[in-house]
Amino acid sequence: MSPRMSLKKLAAHLGLTEGTVSRALNNYPDISSKTRERVQKAAVQLGYKANPMARSLATGVPEAVAYIMPQSHSSISEPFVSQLLTGLGDALAQRGWDLLVTQSVSAEEEPEMIHKLVTSGRVSGVVLSRPHKQDARIKLLQDAKFPFIVHGRSVRCDNYAWYDVDSKAAFNAAVDHLVALGHQRIGFVGAPTYYNFAQERLDGYREAIVANGLEPDEGLVQITELSDDGGERAAGDLLDSPSPPTALLCLTDTQALGALAAVRSRDLVPGKHVSVIGYDGLRLGRHTNPPLTTMAQPQAHSGRQLGEMLLAIIDGGDPREFQILRNAELLRRKSDGPVWVNKDQTKASLVEEKR
Amino acid sequence: MSPRMSLKKLAAHLGLTEGTVSRALNNYPDISSKTRERVQKAAVQLGYKANPMARSLATGVPEAVAYIMPQSHSSISEPFVSQLLTGLGDALAQRGWDLLVTQSVSAEEEPEMIHKLVTSGRVSGVVLSRPHKQDARIKLLQDAKFPFIVHGRSVRCDNYAWYDVDSKAAFNAAVDHLVALGHQRIGFVGAPTYYNFAQERLDGYREAIVANGLEPDEGLVQITELSDDGGERAAGDLLDSPSPPTALLCLTDTQALGALAAVRSRDLVPGKHVSVIGYDGLRLGRHTNPPLTTMAQPQAHSGRQLGEMLLAIIDGGDPREFQILRNAELLRRKSDGPVWVNKDQTKASLVEEKR
């Protein structure tokens, strides 16, 4: 490792001034193509790369972007962040930019953290995950006119950039599917609705219940935490109720894992006695008992898209022109099936009997 | 958002020079406590924070560290990187440092990438994952005398810092456990041994086979890729062999997921007809069919430890003093059990019959 190359050394080596070398390297049009080539060749030969911090300081443009990690609720569904980071990193690498990862200890500190990030001058933009319905972080970023993009949407999402999957449509489709299988009592395992995606999915569920001419029953919806344990508890409560659902629709695959456990622990067979459908399309759903039917999000690459859009916005693009809505698709594995009807006992009485 | 505070403005506001204010902020001893307090109070009031890039440029110490993401082989086991990042971030946050995340497209580019990182001056240290037996990246970092720590170890690991779990001991324990259950033919589902952990675990397995007085049989070891599909194929080959194993020891939980599938698809019951043991202790193992017995790594916090150790090394600590070896523990769920013996047919003939 030679003692780190610098502009000064490179310029001296070439017998030029630093300014000229810098302009040659940055492809300024007013440099003769001859010296430009000479400079660029020498740069690669001597392994010269401009120090990004010095450059950022001089240009005022930090060549980095920050990803705010969501606080994890469950260690299970985190393949997402890894995939997202990979995609983001790819997009940034195209331009030689860096990816910073930050997190806040608590939800309350998030705005404070965003503020620091924005004023710190370390990054040119940020990507947010899992927005709340009313998201203080988004407001902050907007007020500061700071480039950002969100993975998901808040309620009012017309005036910023986002990438999201249509939760409502997905839950419509899931309900339709279950109804087509004969289910009339469909339970919903949800999460606190300050998360906008939790609200959207609940809305999608309710909407489809009505659209299918079923009786809405608030006793069929359970709000719980975003984890397998939460899903297990909520599903258990639903199954133990006087007139239990014959199908369980869960907010996430992680919750659905718990729901499967709840079903099994009552000596019922998921996919036979009780249908269970998750959302996310995590690969690990192939290995559950039984394999989990789920509304699968479109393949990966969301990270890359987010990265590219954010870059475009940093370049001056209008955030409102970067709004992508994708669709989830039903991925049938083995945890759903026709409503269970026994000769002389209904599903409800079967559950009754098990107690 | 007021027009970003600067040292200059703060100094003007206080009627002091930038130098004095800077020293007061950085707790130089030669500043009167009176002005120090006055300055620090004003700084918080006006929300002044030194620009990290400018500061790094001036001090020569980049206040950031890079984590090199391992190329992912499977989207399943990635909860690790998320947890690791969280821990690392926590450790760095104590000092107000940043966490950069990078990745290489291919294994061949890794050294090149490391080189760029080191010479770029953006970070003061790096953390590496999943080293190879002979790891070019480690050599590079050592030659450059650049602070780093590795999550895992290469073969020669006496002269740098690392955090690892004792794979060999874990696989000894797993074999002992299976032998105690009566297993004599224990299959091994592994991965390419350029990964040092793959080699260590294989060594641990072999060692224990011999120590338990069993006949080593290379026909019982299968090397495959680090994914559920890989595990499924390898386990399938083992089960379909003329004299199949009665137990399968897998390099990772992800592979074990595939092994479970292979067992089930042959109408055998994991934990009854064939025992399957994984390694990692992923929570999702609670939801497999049946729940996966595994050698569980010690609880989280490895990220935090790695971060703290790296910081200590950057501060001038001797890397050799930062080497932590932890132990995995057998986490029995439901995929292991006594060797299967039927009245009039052995396990082997049972498999035979299934064909």
Add this chain to the structure above:
DNA sequence: CTGAAAGCGCTTACAG
């Protein structure tokens, strides 16, 4: 087309 100079926002010897 290239050079000389100022500046980005800090820190840190060096004086006094």
Add this chain to the structure above:
DNA sequence: CTGAAAGCGCTTACAG
């Protein structure tokens, strides 16, 4: 104890 100056490694008007 504080001020004045130089410097970190770049970029970018401004001259010529």
